[in-house]
Amino acid sequence: MTDQRPVDKATAKPHLPDAQTVTSVQHWTDRLFSFRVTRPQSLRFRSGEFVMIGLMGDNGKPLLRAYSIASPNWDEELEFYSIKVPDGPLTSRLQHIQIGDEIILRPKPVGTLVHDALLPGKHIWFLATGTGLAPFASLMRDPETYEKYDQVIMMHTCRDVAELEYGRKLVEDLKNDELIGEMVEGKLLYFPTTTREESPNMGRITDNLSSGKVFADLGLEPMSPERDRAMVCGSLDFNLDVKKVLEGFGLREGANSDPKEYVVEKAFVG
Numbered sequence: 001m002t003d004q005r006p007v008d009k010a011t012a013k014p015h016l017p018d019a020q021t022v023t024s025v026q027h028w029t030d031r032l033f034s035f036r037v038t039r040p041q042s043l044r045f046r047s048g049e050f051v052m053i054g055l056m057g058d059n060g061k062p063l064l065r066a067y068s069i070a071s072p073n074w075d076e077e078l079e080f081y082s083i084k085v086p087d088g089p090l091t092s093r094l095q096h097i098q099i100g101d102e103i104i105l106r107p108k109p110v111g112t113l114v115h116d117a118l119l120p121g122k123h124i125w126f127l128a129t130g131t132g133l134a135p136f137a138s139l140m141r142d143p144e145t146y147e148k149y150d151q152v153i154m155m156h157t158c159r160d161v162a163e164l165e166y167g168r169k170l171v172e173d174l175k176n177d178e179l180i181g182e183m184v185e186g187k188l189l190y191f192p193t194t195t196r197e198e199s200p201n202m203g204r205i206t207d208n209l210s211s212g213k214v215f216a217d218l219g220l221e222p223m224s225p226e227r228d229r230a231m232v233c234g235s236l237d238f239n240l241d242v243k244k245v246l247e248g249f250g251l252r253e254g255a256n257s258d259p260k261e262y263v264v265e266k267a268f269v270g
């Protein structure tokens with residue numbers, strides 16, 4: 001049977017369905033990388049949402065996984081932040097993509113980590129472990145976040161210092177940004193911690209919330225359902241444990257159809 005897909009004149013390779021072209025790739029550690037791709041003109045999304053992306057499998061079927069869009073909704077390109085799983089069906093291959101390669105992107109964004117799923121509040125807490133930072137990489141770069149809240153607190157926890165670097169650099173660049181920098185300065189409080197490697201600021205997010213250390217260090221009152229809102233993205237265990245802590249402060253879980261004080265999404269692993 002002949003391949004009916006349209007062909008790229010330059011490379012003579014058939015185009016993938018829903019193909020987007022890789023525009024940059026950055027490797028952060030041997031387990032973490034980020035990359036940017038072209039954005040379909042028609043794609044509209046809310047910062048914090050995810051889409052299905054992937055590569056064509058050896059069997060000719062698309063191999064797709066859910067990935068939070070890490071870029072804000074005003075960005076011309078789309079950014080993704082990914083783990084590399086050595087035997088992961090998708091990431092074992094995706095980690096080798098290079099500029100000019102094509103990936104598949106299904107343009108149907110969805111997700112619960114969106115402003116619409118929360119009731120209005122004064123402080124918003126972004127709580128992430130590992131690649132769970134991705135949706136907040138989008139939300140931290142969205143001016144709407146700073147229009148809606150007086151204080152934006154980004155807690156990110158990884159085992160080692162090197163795993164924090166993508167987020168650290170993102171926050172630094174944001175504060176120096178010509179357009180949004182002034183809006184962010186003073187409003188965005190960044191609280192990165194490690195749990196295994198020795199660093200100036202250590203401990204699990206759950207412990208730093210329960211003990212009150214993060215409130216004392218940042219000069220904030222303990223969370224209250226009147227003032228504080230939270231979005232959570234990490235492993236299943238992390239999400240369950242942090243939910244208990246948030247409920248302990250009186251916050252209730254919301255959804256797109258029923259906004260309340262906090263929302264949760266699993267960090268996706270390929």
Ligand code: A2P
Pocket residue numbers: 129130157158159194195196204205206235237238239241242
């Ligand atoms: P820890 O080193 O104490 O396990 P992982 O690399 O396993 O996905 O974990 C990422 C980060 O999330 C680590 O710093 C880890 O801390 C932390 N973490 C894992 N599980 C939980 C949990 N149930 N509650 C709070 N933090 C967690």
